[in-house]
Amino acid sequence: MMDIKGLTNLARDLYNNKNLEFEGVSGNDALRNLIMDKVGGEWSYNNFQKNKWDIFEIVSVSIDAIVPEILTNQFDSLADVRNVALGTKPVFTVQDPRIVRVGRVASGSQDLRRQTITGKKYTVETDWYGAAVYAEFEQFMNGEIDWNKLVDNVAKGFASHIETSIGTALQDSYSMLNAADRFEGTIDLDSLVSLAQRIQVKSGTPVQIYGTKLALARVAKAVDLSDALKDKINELGYLGTVSGLPLFEIPQAFKVNKDEFALDDNSLLILPQNEKIVGVVMEGASVIKEVDNTDRNDMQYGFLTEKKLGVSVLQMKVYGMIKMTK
Template sequence: MNKMNFSAHVLNVFDEMKTSYEEVKNLMFDLYKNELDDGISKREAEDKLREVSLKIFGLTKDSSRRERERAYRDHARQYFDVIEEVTDWTVSTGLKENEWFNALVNYRNLKEGDTNLFVNEHEEVILSIARMGKRHHDTMLQRLPENTTYSVETDVYGAAVGADIDRYLIGQEDWTKLVDAITKAFVVKIQELIFAEILEAPKKLPAQSEFVQTGALNTTNRKKFNKVLQNVSVANDNADVVIMGTMVALQELENLIDVKWVADSQKEDIAKMGRLGNYGRYTLVEIPQRFARNDVTKSMYKDDTLFVFATGDNKLVDMVDVGETLIEEITERGTANSNIADIMKYEVQRELGVSTRIGRYFGSWTITD
């Protein structure tokens, strides 16, 4: 972002503090990454950024709630212009922080120069489910011949973040927690949408009984479970197989192991991770569980579902990220779009598109009691 895009008010703040936007932006990045230059303490960096923030809003650390509310109304847009570039980076990084995301999502960031063009390299794509388009949110089913190119429609998505900004300015939270709050408000929402797509994908597989099964994980069903693993391997030219699930789901695999034959290395895995690191020759990949935002009674990911994938390209989800984060004020006070508990409500917005494309056979097991 060129500093000429800033308002005269923001430029005056930089001049008054004898600093520049580039210096402020670099300090924001360094503090968030915990990579401060020698001689600069975390406390000094926090104080400097909070001072810049307060001056942009025209506030002091002792300003009243009424004064802060008026300042947010008058200067929030100017403040977000300064920090949006930092949140661009944290959102892009946050989306790719999970191992399951990297294994299952073919991610394209258009800001980094990628194109919104995908090539089907499989001889037979079982199904393509295009989702989240600008014109509709209906499911589109289509078959894609080998070497077909296609693009993914995009739409603007948003997630709310409100009172965190006020807590930061009055000193109750530091810069890292503020940026985490802004980032997670969006990242968690998108990861939840993507995982919802993945949960639906097994229903579209042909030969359901060979790849999609339900039952308790116990010695009675061990052969049935192992058969799913074998089917996935054989259907993918005898490829190695990985098993994905939350920790709770992966822990159920212990019921299939005869403790008399457990290797010492497996005992060490359980001691370190709380679960097995592998099931026989199959590697286990943990999907980190999260609560739904602001609701500790609801988990984001199902603890009763295991996925079975052949190693290699299992990227079921093609995701296009336009790559520019916007933070907008939601001004409809007293309506369903506002939050009375917040001094002001803001929404993190980003344009993206997602499609689910099943090019290889995989399996799933729904765990029952």
């Protein structure tokens, strides 16, 4: 019998490789076989009812394995993602960026102005969010539910919600930055390099520029493009380096069930290397509940997945932002 760790690995591997084979069967069949084992090898409504909490645990563990995988692929360079037990409040620590002040000490005197180096600790507030999926009751009764697709859709729904929350949090953080750490206007090379230089000196670390593909492509407007640079843009969609500053793409995403992007295509982030300015907390295991809609005319059978989530920008981090106007 597969344990929780094995199921987590299977779900993660299956998400990354849809053609995965496990013990001689497809990954999707492997997940389905696990569920069939829980109902004694024969699918029926009564067998499901007797064993549904074991089945819900399989679905819950699978969802919890996939959501961090999606977020890591999307925001690994920006977000510190924490999976913690229910009731745990992880602490995000930000070190004070100030340099130790050196002062002149008069001969025979030890009088020197003191400077206490401090840090700031953050916790990210979490709240419950839910996502419901439905199947035709006859499809459910016949055991024809594609459990792998169900898990993928729910996991992607939660990931999309978090992606949207990250995009909103970043945009909201712009107004809270020091005026010198942000710029709004038509992009030009001097403004970009000047702000990048400020963030680099302030953090004491080389910086990198992040944005969506379209945002990074707009940086090229500030550069006199040679034929070689135009070829680079054709290959990548944007310049990989501008004035010695590396550019990195944040993959764009859609808001949940909307034909609208989650991330701003007019914004650039200037971050010190290896600096993660967003805290994401997933607290506790997902909770699966049965939603019985068999009394409805459409005879649908539903599952509600609830997960406790939180997203916050760690405001004391050193970073810069540019809002490009057309």
